[in-house]
Amino acid sequence: MAQVSLRRVVKAYEGGVQAVKGIDLEIADHEFVVLVGPSGCGKSTTLRMIAGLEEITSGDIAIGGTVVNDIPPRDRDIAMVFQNYALYPHMSVFDNMAFGLTLRKFPKEEIKRRVDNAARILDITPLLDRKPKALSGGQRQRVAMGRAIVRDPKVFLFDEPLSNLDAKLRVQMRTEIKKVHQTVKTTTVYVTHDQVEAMTLADRVVVMNHGVIEQVGPPQELYHRPATRFVAGFIGSPAMNFIPARVENGSGALRLNLPNGIVLPVPEERTSRYAQAAGKEVLFGIRPEHLTEPKNLDRSNIAVFELTPEVIEPMGMETLVHLWLQGAEVCSRIDPTTPAEPGRPMPVAADLNHMHLIDPETGRVL
Amino acid sequence: MSTTTAAAAHPRGIFHKAGSLRAERRWALVTAYISLVIAAIIMLAPPVYMFLTSIKTSAEIADLSGNPWWVRDPTLENYTALIFNPMFRGFFWNSVKVTLLVVALTMAISILAAFALGRMRFWGSQWLATGVFLTYLVPDTLLFIPLYQIVGGLGLLDSTWGLVLVYPTLTVPFCTWIMIGYFASIPKELDEAALIDGANWMQMLTRIFIPVALPGIIAATIFAFTVSWAAFVYPTAFITSPAEMPMTIGVVSQLIRGDTFAWGQLMAGALLAALPPVIVYAFLMDYYIAGLTAGATKG
Numbered sequence A: 001m002a003q004v005s006l007r008r009v010v011k012a013y014e015g016g017v018q019a020v021k022g023i024d025l026e027i028a029d030h031e032f033v034v035l036v037g038p039s040g041c042g043k044s045t046t047l048r049m050i051a052g053l054e055e056i057t058s059g060d061i062a063i064g065g066t067v068v069n070d071i072p073p074r075d076r077d078i079a080m081v082f083q084n085y086a087l088y089p090h091m092s093v094f095d096n097m098a099f100g101l102t103l104r105k106f107p108k109e110e111i112k113r114r115v116d117n118a119a120r121i122l123d124i125t126p127l128l129d130r131k132p133k134a135l136s137g138g139q140r141q142r143v144a145m146g147r148a149i150v151r152d153p154k155v156f157l158f159d160e161p162l163s164n165l166d167a168k169l170r171v172q173m174r175t176e177i178k179k180v181h182q183t184v185k186t187t188t189v190y191v192t193h194d195q196v197e198a199m200t201l202a203d204r205v206v207v208m209n210h211g212v213i214e215q216v217g218p219p220q221e222l223y224h225r226p227a228t229r230f231v232a233g234f235i236g237s238p239a240m241n242f243i244p245a246r247v248e249n250g251s252g253a254l255r256l257n258l259p260n261g262i263v264l265p266v267p268e269e270r271t272s273r274y275a276q277a278a279g280k281e282v283l284f285g286i287r288p289e290h291l292t293e294p295k296n297l298d299r300s301n302i303a304v305f306e307l308t309p310e311v312i313e314p315m316g317m318e319t320l321v322h323l324w325l326q327g328a329e330v331c332s333r334i335d336p337t338t339p340a341e342p343g344r345p346m347p348v349a350a351d352l353n354h355m356h357l358i359d360p361e362t363g364r365v366l
Numbered sequence B: 001m002s003t004t005t006a007a008a009a010h011p012r013g014i015f016h017k018a019g020s021l022r023a024e025r026r027w028a029l030v031t032a033y034i035s036l037v038i039a040a041i042i043m044l045a046p047p048v049y050m051f052l053t054s055i056k057t058s059a060e061i062a063d064l065s066g067n068p069w070w071v072r073d074p075t076l077e078n079y080t081a082l083i084f085n086p087m088f089r090g091f092f093w094n095s096v097k098v099t100l101l102v103v104a105l106t107m108a109i110s111i112l113a114a115f116a117l118g119r120m121r122f123w124g125s126q127w128l129a130t131g132v133f134l135t136y137l138v139p140d141t142l143l144f145i146p147l148y149q150i151v152g153g154l155g156l157l158d159s160t161w162g163l164v165l166v167y168p169t170l171t172v173p174f175c176t177w178i179m180i181g182y183f184a185s186i187p188k189e190l191d192e193a194a195l196i197d198g199a200n201w202m203q204m205l206t207r208i209f210i211p212v213a214l215p216g217i218i219a220a221t222i223f224a225f226t227v228s229w230a231a232f233v234y235p236t237a238f239i240t241s242p243a244e245m246p247m248t249i250g251v252v253s254q255l256i257r258g259d260t261f262a263w264g265q266l267m268a269g270a271l272l273a274a275l276p277p278v279i280v281y282a283f284l285m286d287y288y289i290a291g292l293t294a295g296a297t298k299g
Helices: A043-051 A093-103 A108-122 A137-150 A167-184 A195-201 A219-224 A229-234 A268-277 B002-009 B011-054 B058-062 B077-083 B086-119 B125-136 B140-153 B160-166 B168-184 B188-197 B201-212 B214-230 B233-238 B247-255 B263-293
Strands: A004-012 A018-027 A032-036 A058-063 A078-081 A155-159 A187-192 A204-209 A212-217 A241-250 A253-257 A263-265 A281-286 A302-314 A319-325 A328-334 A346-351 A356-358
Touching: A004 A043, A018 A043, A018 A212, A032 A043, A032 A195, A043 A058, A043 A078, A043 A155, A043 A187, A043 A204, A078 A137, A078 B188, A093 A108, A093 A137, A093 B188, A108 A137, A108 A167, A137 A167, A167 A195, A187 A195, A195 A219, A204 A219, A204 A229, A212 A219, A212 A229, A229 A241, A229 A281, A229 A356, A241 A328, A241 A356, A253 A268, A263 A302, A302 A328, B011 B263, B058 B263, B077 B086, B077 B263, B086 B125, B086 B160, B086 B168, B086 B201, B086 B214, B086 B247, B086 B263, B125 B168, B140 B160, B140 B168, B140 B233, B160 B168, B160 B233, B168 B214, B188 B201, B201 B214, B214 B247, B214 B263, B233 B247, B247 B263
Parallel strands: A032 A187, A032 A204, A078 A155, A155 A187
Antiparallel strands: A004 A018, A004 A058, A204 A212, A241 A253, A241 A281, A253 A263, A281 A356, A302 A319, A302 A346, A319 A328
16 A cells, blocks of 8 residues: 655657656545546556556656656556456466466465455456456456455556446446445556546546646546636536626626626626636536526526527436527536427526636636 | 338339349359369369379389279388388488477577567567568578588588578578567557566566467467478488488488389378378368468457
């Protein structure tokens, strides 16, 4: 068990392309940290640098207080779970899990004890004699995790471990991974492009884009207080709506002028925060769940206006309505019992307590 | 509903289409069978004729009357004469010795070379890999002249050991090439998993790559076996005394005396010499094909 520190870590490839542009990150002992971002954002490269599978161009990576820049993977005391499982096809499940311990010359009884224990945690004891090709995708992923667990390493590294599984199994294995972490409590770095996985698993989420860290924080904080437009748009599904707007100053209160002639009052408690934006073009950000059928009208800062639905998507427990607003497509989440019909204007209520204003030039949330 | 109307509206068009598909398939099969039968006749005629000749007496072979594809008095005397001839048995053992040593040597070299070239990714490894393959394109009819100097310089002329030394020039490049292709088809994550599990390069090779690449190794082994068993130019050039001769040249040099051809024994000897590769292929054919086509499609 150990903490992991990244200090100004850079990864540049031949030709000067920088995959990772100097990131700093402190991961505490026992913590579950998820690196999330679109493909090519540098998250996998970062993980592979921690593993020692990629060399670091500059900066330091320390595991448990020791700088590991020049230490080969086998001496870093880490275990890694790969997207395509990377099980040794010619070995039984038992041998796959025991391989790392055998190479490290553990006594036979100790290997057996550890493998049996990991198999019990992962519920794969009946599979120990099978070869990988006789296993389903979910079972293979369990074996890959078992191979990591038996080593009892300082750090677990997961590289998109659920991407090859079907949707249902993915949800199931996600819970499984969380359960395993709660049992073994090993420091974990987990890479995914799926923000739902990131939100559900992480103690802290690291959102990366173009080789830099956009924001680090607990899932709820990222969700409710995104620092940048990228984070605001990346976290949450369906994504946050961004509507071009203009902040107007009118007799001590701020107003937002939206397309279609919609004017929204800025909540009083945010007046000072947005004062500097007065008279400027901004992006008005609001999540679909804060743009609903009119409800809770007795609460403060609920604004109701009319929009015309273009597409209606019933999801069962809720209905997604895609509304037309000049210059932007807007998604709203409404109660499935609310009548909605494409082409017929309907009233929608925006909960402005959850609004965000974004500087379109810097991309920062004001 | 709409399809029925369409079919009713253009019944002839649809029938024509289905009919032409069936006819196309029939034609494809007919042409395939005809060409395969022709190919089989061309390929099999020589060995069948060899076999028929090998079970004829010398008198019958020399007799030009009658159908040469018909055996009047079948006999095994050509075979027994060879099998009980100690010199011929000597040729056989020479072939076995040289082939086994060459196969072992080839596989040891080409597995290590392929692993290094295909997997360890060092500066120039790509060029080196291409270079290895290019050496395979140099024919042995060209190579034996400089090799004669080298083998002679080492004092290994007229010795089976000289053959053990020179055959790998034919086998190693191609086997290395097969193995590079096979190793390349093994996912990168497998070595990374092994690296993290604590394996060094040698352990990765012996514990992971060799077992996983076994079909490719078998294919390469068969190739090396065939090449060294059937080698003709090198032994012709380097071996002169019958005691050191392998089958391929032993049969030819000892059964042709001047202009006297012992046809029956020649054919029997050639068939006996062809037997070991046939047996090996019969058992390992599937591996051979799997190994040669590996890497063609990335699974």
